[in-house]
Amino acid sequence: MTANQEDAFEVLVWQWINAIPTGCVATYGQIAVLCGMPRRARMVGRVLAKLPPDTRLPWHRVINSQGRISNPNPARQLERLAAEGTLMINGRVRLATYQWTP
DNA sequence: TGTTTGACGGACA
């Protein structure tokens, strides 16, 4: 895969995450599929990992397929989710309730 | 150039 395609994928990831409505969530794998790159959930995570701390992207709406937080700093994400009404029960989001479907 | 490391996911015990 060329560097250009990598960049394109990164931009797509930004755009799809930006499209997640307030109060909803999406999984890493889901974002990968939406970007037309199935099996690249880890790369979605890598894109998020290099976001600047002050980004306005709603990265907190991206969780793993178990409805759990994969972010190494869960407290921040938990707070942001709670702030928009996405509640976690026993450390997990009910995907059946909150998962976004475009 | 070979190995390890992740903001992953699904299968299985």
Next chain:
DNA sequence: CTGTCCGCCAAAC
């Protein structure tokens, strides 16, 4: 339910 294992793939060693 939890823990383990394996496939995944670019980056960092």
